[in-house]
Amino acid sequence: MSRATVPRRCLIALMLGTMFVACSGAPDPAVPVTRSAPRDRVKASQPKEPPTAVAPRARRERPPGASRRWSLRREVVSSALDQLGRPYEFAGATPKGFDCSGLVDFVFAGNGVSLPRTSSQQAAVGQWVAMDEVLPGDLVFFSADGDVIDHVGVVVSRPGEPLEMVHASTSRGVVQTRVTESRYWMGRLRFARRVLD
DSSP states (O other): OOGGGSOSOEEEEEETTEEEEEESSOOOTTSOOOOOOOHHHHHHHSOOOOOOOOOOOOOOOOOTTHHHHHHHHHHHHHHHHHTTTOOBOTTOEETTEEOHHHHHHHHHHTTTOOOOSSHHHHTTSSEEEOGGGOOTTOEEEEOSSSSSOOEEEEEOSOTTSOOEEEEEETTTEEEEEEGGGOHHHHHHEEEEEEOOO
8 A cells, every 4th residue: 555545534643652653544554663562561571679678767765754744844835825915913923914933933833843933033943954955844044233033934945946935024924035036135144944854
């Protein structure tokens, strides 16, 4: 059959990288028709590599009571955050109004931890901790003159994050403050203490 006798309704399709001639009549002998194995057969005929075994991740053993301490830290932070927006009140220690140490006392007492009432007394309990090692639930202390502690806040940030605290501010009530971005608070920051371990 010559090229002239091939029906005009021919569709040349490119399928799977191989040219096929799809016509209603016989293929043109001038156009070689080749077939290759479908891709799924090619894949199936290739040997499969055995799945690589993934070694189970070693579990880090926590010291006894560690998970309870972390749970307590989360509860303390949550309790502190729940008080955001409460008004400031001198010597206040209830949700009707807080001063800085009254807020700390209220938050910790609500989670079964007894602390002294004033910020200077709270600064004497627990253990000293380096500022780059503070954990959520630790306390940070401030002083305007460098000697007498006059303010306290509850750390709510995680290690590696900018230091943030929840505290009762005389002008704004209970707020969350990023200490490391405040010249005012960084200038007064003295130390941190850990009372939950």
